[in-house]
Amino acid sequence: MSRLSVRKTYKLYIGGAFPRSESGRSYPVTSAKGDFLANASRASRKDARDAVVAARKAFPGWSGATPYNRGQILYRVAEMLEGRRGQFAEELGGGKRAAAERVDATVDRLVWYAGWSDKIAAVHGAANPVAGPYFNLSSPEPTGVVAVVAPADPLLGLVSVVAPVIVTGNTCVVVASEPSPLAAITLAEVLATSDLPGGVVNILTGSQAELAPWLAGHMDVNGLDLTGVDDADLALRCEQAAAENLKRVLRPAPQDWTADPGTGRMTRFLETKTVWHPIGI
Amino acid sequence: MMAIFEYAPAPESRDVVDIRPSYGLFVNGEFVDGSGTPFKTVNPATEETLAEVATASSDDVDRAVQAARKAFGVWSALPGAERAKYLFRIARIIQERARELAVLESLDNGKPIRESRDVDVPLVAAHFFYYAGWADKLAYAGFGEPRPLGVAGQVIPWNFPLLMLAWKIAPALACGNTVVLKPAETTPLTALVFADICRQAELPPGVVNIVTGAGETGAAVVGHPDVDKVAFTGSTEVGRIIARAVAGTDKKLTLELGGKAANIVFEDAAVDQAVEGIVNGIFFNQGHVCCAGSRLLVQESVQEEVLESLRRRLSTLRLGDPLDKNTDIGAINSAEQLAKIRSLSDLGESEGAQRWSPACELPDKGFWFPPTVFTGVAQSHSIARAEIFGPVLSVLTFRTPAEAVEKANNTPYGLSAGIWTEKGSRILWMADRLRAGVVWANTFNKFDPASPFGGYKESGYGREGGLHGLEAYLDV
Numbered sequence: 001m002s003r004l005s006v007r008k009t010y011k012l013y014i015g016g017a018f019p020r021s022e023s024g025r026s027y028p029v030t031s032a033k034g035d036f037l038a039n040a041s042r043a044s045r046k047d048a049r050d051a052v053v054a055a056r057k058a059f060p061g062w063s064g065a066t067p068y069n070r071g072q073i074l075y076r077v078a079e080m081l082e083g084r085r086g087q088f089a090e091e092l093g094g095g096k097r098a099a100a101e102r103v104d105a106t107v108d109r110l111v112w113y114a115g116w117s118d119k120i121a122a123v124h125g126a127a128n129p130v131a132g133p134y135f136n137l138s139s140p141e142p143t144g145v146v147a148v149v150a151p152a153d154p155l156l157g158l159v160s161v162v163a164p165v166i167v168t169g170n171t172c173v174v175v176a177s178e179p180s181p182l183a184a185i186t187l188a189e190v191l192a193t194s195d196l197p198g199g200v201v202n203i204l205t206g207s208q209a210e211l212a213p214w215l216a217g218h219m220d221v222n223g224l225d226l227t228g229v230d231d232a233d234l235a236l237r238c239e240q241a242a243a244e245n246l247k248r249v250l251r252p253a254p255q256d257w258t259a260d261p262g263t264g265r266m267t268r269f270l271e272t273k274t275v276w277h278p279i280g281i
Numbered sequence: 282m283m284a285i286f287e288y289a290p291a292p293e294s295r296d297v298v299d300i301r302p303s304y305g306l307f308v309n310g311e312f313v314d315g316s317g318t319p320f321k322t323v324n325p326a327t328e329e330t331l332a333e334v335a336t337a338s339s340d341d342v343d344r345a346v347q348a349a350r351k352a353f354g355v356w357s358a359l360p361g362a363e364r365a366k367y368l369f370r371i372a373r374i375i376q377e378r379a380r381e382l383a384v385l386e387s388l389d390n391g392k393p394i395r396e397s398r399d400v401d402v403p404l405v406a407a408h409f410f411y412y413a414g415w416a417d418k419l420a421y422a423g424f425g426e427p428r429p430l431g432v433a434g435q436v437i438p439w440n441f442p443l444l445m446l447a448w449k450i451a452p453a454l455a456c457g458n459t460v461v462l463k464p465a466e467t468t469p470l471t472a473l474v475f476a477d478i479c480r481q482a483e484l485p486p487g488v489v490n491i492v493t494g495a496g497e498t499g500a501a502v503v504g505h506p507d508v509d510k511v512a513f514t515g516s517t518e519v520g521r522i523i524a525r526a527v528a529g530t531d532k533k534l535t536l537e538l539g540g541k542a543a544n545i546v547f548e549d550a551a552v553d554q555a556v557e558g559i560v561n562g563i564f565f566n567q568g569h570v571c572c573a574g575s576r577l578l579v580q581e582s583v584q585e586e587v588l589e590s591l592r593r594r595l596s597t598l599r600l601g602d603p604l605d606k607n608t609d610i611g612a613i614n615s616a617e618q619l620a621k622i623r624s625l626s627d628l629g630e631s632e633g634a635q636r637w638s639p640a641c642e643l644p645d646k647g648f649w650f651p652p653t654v655f656t657g658v659a660q661s662h663s664i665a666r667a668e669i670f671g672p673v674l675s676v677l678t679f680r681t682p683a684e685a686v687e688k689a690n691n692t693p694y695g696l697s698a699g700i701w702t703e704k705g706s707r708i709l710w711m712a713d714r715l716r717a718g719v720v721w722a723n724t725f726n727k728f729d730p731a732s733p734f735g736g737y738k739e740s741g742y743g744r745e746g747g748l749h750g751l752e753a754y755l756d757v
Contacts, residue, residue: 128729128733128748131407131729132727132729136729136732239528242524243522244521246739246741248742272735273737274718275721276721278723
């Protein structure tokens with residue numbers, strides 16, 4: 001007799017734990033061909049708010065960690081992902097070879113961003129030659145809690161928007177791709193076993209149109225990445241809501257996830273702090 | 282006993298400025314009439330009308346944007362070295378006309394001549410000089426081979442009229458953009474003299490356009506579909522409206538908004554130096570400064586000593602004629618602003634804080650408010666939370682550095698902060714934890730074109746000044 005398999009329940013990832021949506025709702029996820037894959041949690045407004053609280057709580061520790069430590073942890077995420085390449089390739093579905101390439105590119109992207117943790121300040125900071133007896137130094141600092149609406153590309157796209165936000169010390173609440181959220185929750189399992197402190201990345205699955213506006217209008221969110229929003233009207237409403245507390249907004253734009261990402265996704269969610277230090281004896 | 286020298290007035294002469302009875306808009310290199318109803322700009326120290334100024338309607342703004350668009354082709358195609366030379370020329374003319382600009386600024390704004398002469402105008406010239414040098418070095422700025430954005434729509438406030446113009450126009454032009462700038466309706470005059478300086482420098486027509494008017498004109502600039510970049514300095518309230526207005530467009534936006542900065546004095550600080558810094562922090566420019574040190578956080582153990590010294594120092598400040606070289610505190614910029622300062626101060630009293638001002642005679646005419654210190658202020662008080670934008674200081678206390686950080690960061694704003702201590706490692710520890718874009722240690726309200734300026738949180742986004750200031754005007 002063949003063994004009956006144990007199926008995975010896909011839940012949310014909030015504050016380092018895997019809760020179900022408080023609303024008890026779920027929605028069916030299907031493959032590109034329309035076959036049923038699994039039920040995913042359909043997060044509510046309350047889940048989004050819980051996620052923001054978790055992200056805010058994690059911010060002092062994560063932004064205060066040394067860049068070296070953050071780089072180590074992101075590299076560790078890459079290592080954990082590397083070890084589960086097969087699982088992710090299978091979950092991505094489609095052509096086996098193409099899926100494997102996507103997973104490899106995702107691991108490489110994490111490695112690339114991991115190295116930025118202790119270099120971004122060197123290329124985005126400056127010692128400014130002011131006309132006076134001051135040592136004047138500008139350094140990049142993380143913006144705070146960033147809400148990220150992840151693109152449809154379920155793994156490479158997701159990691160390409162999350163890694164640049166957290167490597168500099170921000171914490172985030174991610175709305176996973178609505179049609180393909182499963183890889184995001186499996187990625188959460190990787191994050192949870194990579195020494196990434198709970199709350200640094202929080203992942204919600206569910207309706208983008210339902211969740212994004214709550215996050216865009218949340219007064220304890222400092223930044224908003226709308227990359228995954230295809231609906232121009234939804235993007236507009238989110239950006240307008242974001243104006244209420246002057247969130248830093250990254251507008252949706254077509255992306256080639258295989259191209260060199262540049263530093264723009266990091267710098268959009270960085271503040272520049274300039275300190276005038278006295279010189280004297 | 283030391284002899285006391287009597288004070289004698291030492292007014293700067295007005296003769297150096299030639300204010301015309303009326304001013305038009307500056308569009309495509311020409312002064313033209315505006316289609317809106319003209320408005321009057323007054324001297325806030327005397328309430329005398331200085332001039333009548335045109336109001337740009339949305340059609341006028343459209344013409345200015347078209348002129349800027351047309352000029353963009355020529356200007357952005359110029360070699361950087363040529364653009365640089367125009368900016369150097371402008372910097373030099375500003376230096377040559379420095380006295381005229383300083384007197385005019387004090388007349389129109391109400392700020393003491395000592396400040397317009399020694400701070401505003403020199404910084405204006407320095408800013409043009411600084412960004413002139415960038416115009417042909419953009420490829421070395423670390424952005425690859427950046428391109429200008431196009432037409433920049435810029436709206437500036439009344440507190441540093443010409444300096445804010447410089448912060449906007451100098452980097453925009455250096456990067457190859459053209460501009461349509463709206464000065465504040467209470468302080469348009471130095472911007473109009475700047476238009477004349479552009480002509481003197483033979484800047485190609487349309488590269489700089491100045492449209493005067495009130496909020497509606499500003500909204501037309503910000504909302505114009507052919508504007509590629511919006512830069513605004515002003516209140517957080519208006520900043521929100523602008524952020525909403527540009528949502529869903531491709532316009533690049535930078536906002537430099539309000540603040541409620543903490544000026545933190547530790548028990549080991551040099552008290553006299555700190556008191557000078559507190560005074561400079563909140564009474565410079567009558568407190569009409571977005572980065573003003575409006576919340577004094579003083580360590581409990583030295584509270585009495587610092588406050589006593591502060592009161593003594595405030596009693597020596599001279600309030601009055603902005604053109605008098607002895608004047609420390611000038612006029613409040615407008616009746617509207619004066620009403621706002623009065624109502625917030627009254628609220629401070631009714632919420633239970635103790636109000637103190639030095640004995641201080643206010644002139645009969647004009648808009649005046651005495652330097653004011655509130656003690657016994659709680660973090661929940663309106664005067665500890667709202668930006669007053671006037672010469673009003675709220676004093677709070679703390680016991681430990683951690684408490685100072687907690688209180689300093691307890692605000693929706695995040696523009697600036699000050700630290701006073703003799704301990705270097707404490708400066709670094711504090712600076713690390715303060716959520717503010719500019720942190721001054723053992724000094725306050727220092728500005729330099731090489732030093733990026735701008736806020737965290739609801740104080741806005743983007744930086745002006747330094748290498749970081751280029752980013753706002755390039756496609757990066």
